[in-house]
Amino acid sequence: MAKYFDVIIVGAGPAGSLAALKLARAGLNVCLVERGQYPGAKNMFGGLLHNTPVLNEMLPDFWERAPLERHVYKKVLAFMTPESAVSLTFENENFEQPPYNGHTVFRPAFDSWLAAEAVREGALLLCDCTAEDIIKKDGRVAGVTVKGREGTLRGNIVIAADGVLSFMAEKAGLRKDFKAKNMGVGIKLLLGLPEATINERFHLVRDEGADISFVGTTGGMGGGGFLYTNRESISVGMVVHLDSLKASGKAPYEVLDELLQHPQVRKLVKGAVPLEYSAHLIPEGGFTAMPQVYTDGMMVAGDAAGLCYTNGINLEGINLSMTSGVLAAETAIKALEVGDYSARTLSLYKKKLDESFIIKDMKTFKNAAGMMHLERLSRTYPQVLAGILEKLYRVEGMPRSKLLRLARKEALKEVGLKNLIADGIKIGRALL
Amino acid sequence: MKIIVCIKEVVDPALSLDFGLSNRVVFREGLPLRLNPNDAAALAMALGLKSPDEAAQVEITLISIGPERVESYLKNGLALGADRAVRIWGEDFTNLSSHQKARLLTGALSFYGADLVFTGAMSLDTGNGQVGPLIAGWLGLPCTGDVVSIELDEEQNSINLTRDAGRGEREKVQCPLPTIITVRGEGKLPYATLDRLIESKSGEVMLLTPADLGISNEELHNDPTRVTDLVYPRPRPRKVPPLDSSLPAFHRILQLLEGGISKRKGLMLKGSSEELAERLFELLKEEGVIRPATGP
Amino acid sequence: MARTRNIWVLPEINGNGEEISKLSLGLLTEARYVAEKVGGTVTALVLGDQTQDYSDVLGRHGVAKADIFQDPLLQNFSAEAYAAALLPRIQSEKPWLFLMGHTTIGRELAPRLAALLGTGVISKCAKIELSEPESPKFYRPVYGDQLFQEVIFQTDNTMLVTMDPQFLNVSPAARAGKVRALTIEPNLTAESIKTRHLDYLPADFQTVDVTDADTVVSAGMGAATDELLPMVEELAGLIEGAIGTTRPVVDGGKISRERMIGQTGRVVSPEFYLALGISGATHHVGGIQDSRKIVAVNRDPRAPIFQSSDVGISADLKDVLPKLIERIKRAKNNGEIL
């Protein structure tokens, strides 16, 4: 077996594995290096694999073969105050058709499966191998060393797909120090619940799934909560900004506990058995906090490149990771064709990213990170909304005020006109 | 000499303690899997018998009963110097009992033949520790448990073993081959070099089914015990030292919540590191940890 | 057909054949509970080369019969010899239930007997449930005590069970009974026993169980670094202390699991407990409460461990350890200490 590779990929997450698959299909010699005992062993996320065109393209029948939990049919947006919840539910029959609008998955199962697809096409997967440093030759990245193991892995191009803390990008000098304000922390609790109970409670049939986003559940911290249904369990969690978490002086699980204690959430998780608790960092700086994504002999993909964003409602990461992985692979294929692995050739990767939906989305949501920090979004507006609806629905033998007037009154009471306008602009810019 | 090492993948209980595993839901996320530490120790011990100059004389076969996933441990074993890897699996296998595993392994032992069989003393997750002695019982072989070190005495065709006899005692025993030993220890396997790791990827793992081993379904399912349920244990009452009744109620509750951790005086020593080392030294003497020489 | 439900127990004799181990008294208690529930008698099996008379203790713990197996080859434990001695007796008497400790002896002997008898073993059992006396349920901890398996026997053969010592309680019978003793000479042949005992190495501070040690030197994350751990080991050697540790160190694979102290580890009660680089989480401190003296070294002056120690030293181990070791060595060399 080869000991010199066309491409070495560090990290068998979604970004790395899809890149490996693409390269292996092109008949190249790829080595995929993963620190876990198996791909996905220690990976976690909220649970939603969004509809991703590159995945559909590369593995058109993936929803038949991949280990998926449920396809997302029902999307709910819930604005919460301590005692009430205002929910918007969106159901669309199109979500019922392949390739579907997204699936809930478990990372250990999904990541292993995806990596195995790459291996099937000829990629070499080395698990239990933590890349430790990059090797440079003539000033260009030419391989990696592996912690505790004698020998080196050498190749023409290295793709760093090693996740949010990317030591590879750091070693290559592509990344600046992390700032807490660019980081979010995701906290999740997996709760076991019988399949029938889930179906009944969330009004689902067969393998339909629900995706609920909570706004206003973070105790005033920037961030939001989520609940996804799996086949026989539900994932409940939240993403909060690292700096606001720090400022609150709370432990992550305390924040999660508050969400679980919310009367509306409590109903949804009633009788469930806690299975696992986990926490993970998320690059949330958005477009403005992205590192440089290529250098001589190396490209950075997925979370490692800061390609993950949240607009407070959607948390997208896997789809961006996989897309960037494929774009990096395409670039590598080009570079290998011309036999030039310099930054100049690899700059094609940046260009591809810029043209893809990734960067377009990232730019669109450039201000989302700022918006997430808006305390009013997560605290005040849910209160306003709930206040309006409470007045609207409560029968008190008095004429109801007109909705809009009511809304304005409530909002003004809580927020003040100036802030209301400023926030309106901010949110509008971020989301619309 | 033919050696067989039986290895098993376990769920590492250390990592999921906080929230427990569930009996109702297939636990699929973040399942912390690893090679059973005792088995890693066994493998390390077996590999240690293979000195480079007489490599040809010691042949190591690794056997694991498990799904395809366990091939990673087998291949890693190959990368570390084992000669052959075998995986045993049947379509309908789930949660095999020690008895069933011992049946299958007995079949495999007869198939490959062995002078020396290593198993772990027990597994980290289900902790039965029956496999080695059961096989020995069926095959009429001696079996030494809780072995911590081994020396080969090839001329006499026997081995000298040191075993953990409990409470810190060790026992030395001698045993003729063929024999079975169960190994105790944490077992840190070395990392295979990258070159060997890459080579082992193309190494073959032989897959055997019960039928290949001449074991019928009936035989396999004829199991004297059966696991009927998996339940959460009732918390065991913890010993709590008497609460300090002079404290206000709130503080007594706090004390209870802390699991009755009683506070101690907490005298803090200060000084330079020389002074502190000296104070510690004196303390050790005062407490009788180190004994002053008698006499003036 | 109702069968008499006789319960057999294998008590273990401590050290030099002096007394029945505490664990075994727990086994006898368990056997008595079972016997009372299902209506059977308890038989104790005592194996050795010239066994003493234990009738007193056995009687106090509700044993009705004692089978004393005497043979020179039973001097030291050997699963082969024990199995050879017991097998004919089990085959003729057909006990309903046979309890052993989940100890070195039980772990080796029970499965061997099971193989020879064609029955099965339930090992490391924590609890026997007898609401239906004819089909007892056995509970055994798995996944680090997080869950219990409920296991049953599906055979009419003798049920072999090894009991987890940490779940046994000792409580003598209300009335001491008379023990009917029977001496059996199994006449074992040397050829039938292949394993040969050579020697016992007594416990020393390096091998001693942390729960048995007088001095424990515990290395937490702050002391288990590549740089410091060798020094901690050297210190432990010098003051003959058993090494203990905390969970993250064990999880990191630096020190073996059986040396982990705390709520999910061992509970220790040494004369002197030296906590090096340990923060003092309640999970850990819960396991050292009964130590006579606790001394902690931690560079963080606010580390909770100081709340639970008699003497606290806030200093960096990198500075203090080498000096302490140096000091002890000097004292040894100049004859100041032994």
Ligand SMILES: Cc1cc2nc3c(=O)[nH]c(=O)nc-3n(C[C@H](O)[C@H](O)[C@H](O)COP(=O)(O)OP(=O)(O)OC[C@H]3O[C@@H](n4cnc5c(N)ncnc54)[C@H](O)[C@@H]3O)c2cc1C
């Ligand atoms: C709580 C939470 C909820 C989320 N929810 C969602 C969601 O619902 N939907 C969504 O699309 N996204 C979500 N995300 C984001 C998503 O998880 C990430 O964007 C995505 O996993 C990034 O994929 P990746 O391949 O770039 O990196 P990763 O998935 O982080 O993979 C990196 C891989 O590299 C390996 N690795 C790291 N360092 C090394 C090394 N030195 N040597 C070898 N291997 C190494 C790791 O073991 C890992 O397998 C969520 C994130 C969090 C934290």
Ligand SMILES: Cc1cc2nc3c(=O)[nH]c(=O)nc-3n(C[C@H](O)[C@H](O)[C@H](O)COP(=O)(O)OP(=O)(O)OC[C@H]3O[C@@H](n4cnc5c(N)ncnc54)[C@H](O)[C@@H]3O)c2cc1C
């Ligand atoms: C359900 C559960 C059960 C658990 N059971 C146990 C158990 O049984 N036993 C157990 O031990 N733990 C247990 N834990 C883990 C426990 O909560 C703590 O995490 C653990 O005890 C901390 O170990 P530590 O003190 O070694 O490490 P840390 O908390 O990391 O502390 C290291 C300390 O070393 C100090 N230090 C660092 N460098 C130096 C230096 N150079 N010089 C001096 N001081 C230094 C630091 O100031 C720090 O205080 C359990 C946890 C859970 C969740």
Ligand SMILES: Nc1ncnc2c1ncn2[C@@H]1O[C@H](COP(=O)(O)O)[C@@H](O)[C@H]1O
């Ligand atoms: N699935 C398996 N495959 C191979 N060996 C096993 C397997 N299960 C148990 N063993 C061996 O038997 C020993 C004791 O296991 P257990 O009875 O599960 O505690 C282990 O340490 C292994 O050496």
